[in-house]
Amino acid sequence: MWTIPNLLTALRVCLIPVFVIVYFLDWQWAHQAGALIFWFAAITDWFDGYLARRLGQSTAFGAFLDPVADKLIVCAALLMIAHSYDTVWITVSAILLMSREVFVSALREWMSAAGKRDTVKVSFIGKAKTMAQMLALIGLLSELEFFMGFPLYWVTLGKLLLLIATVLSVWSMLVYLKAAWKHLTAEA
Template identity: 35%
Template sequence: MINLPNMITVVRILLVPVFLIVFWAAGPHRVLWGMLILAVAGITDVIDGYLARKLHMVTPLGKILDPLADKLMVISVMTSLFMIGRFPFWLVVLVIVKELLLVTGSLFMVIRKHLQVSANFYGKAATIAIYAALFFSAFKITGASLVTVLAGIISVIALSNYALSFARRRTY
């Protein structure tokens, strides 16, 4: 069902190619404009989630599109920043592996166990830490290396937490 929160999420998905076009266009401020697009995507993520809960408009479609929009944007930004030498390769790999494992585990839980999988505190903390690492790295802010290491640590903690959660729900 397409409702207001889902429409906002679709706009977020459409921001991914906009980010890529702007970021890879020749120009002195391409990183700035690209990161502004990431900021808009982050703000709309908060808005669509708030509206979906507040207006009781959480839908199965929204539960699929919302994390998809997040993953597409973050991976696009991380990869782009890595390609211009502003983001560490190890964190790109870590986040992609984490997301692949989470998607695989979530699909298993939904298909085989008929259980819903949703974001928790650690997953949200990892997302915030990754956004911070992206901004610190993009703008070469002092402490960017420390922020990326913290984002990596929090991402591993989030993945471990999800793995433990999946293991607890599994029936043998």
């Protein structure tokens, strides 16, 4: 059970309170340090999947814990940016992104129980949404527009990517729902 990929996933779960506490510390670089921790967690997400496949260490525990860890840290980050930016459109985006995660997780669970999980497997749109979402969150969490006098525009890019992630999120949810619709409306 405690393979290298599973240890990385468990580390990601353990990083959630560290990430939140560091982000809200009362010191100058707290948000940038929190964004760095979030970035590290996002990298471990890719790395644990790669290692599980490469080393042949895929486990049922890892298949369960990996998406849970992803959703927990992303939801924490979405709540944090909604709090930090306190704007309607970032809050609405955060709510839509979190709602989509709950909806698609429930849909996949239901489809799996019905023996139709492959109907709602991860699509390219879902992967693109995840990439845009992660990059948006890193930029927004960091709050960096300038570094040592040089323009970075991470917040501006983060806002644009959050909008793209929100659109892709709703789009992918509708694609998954369409794929599952005939099973959801079938007679019991």
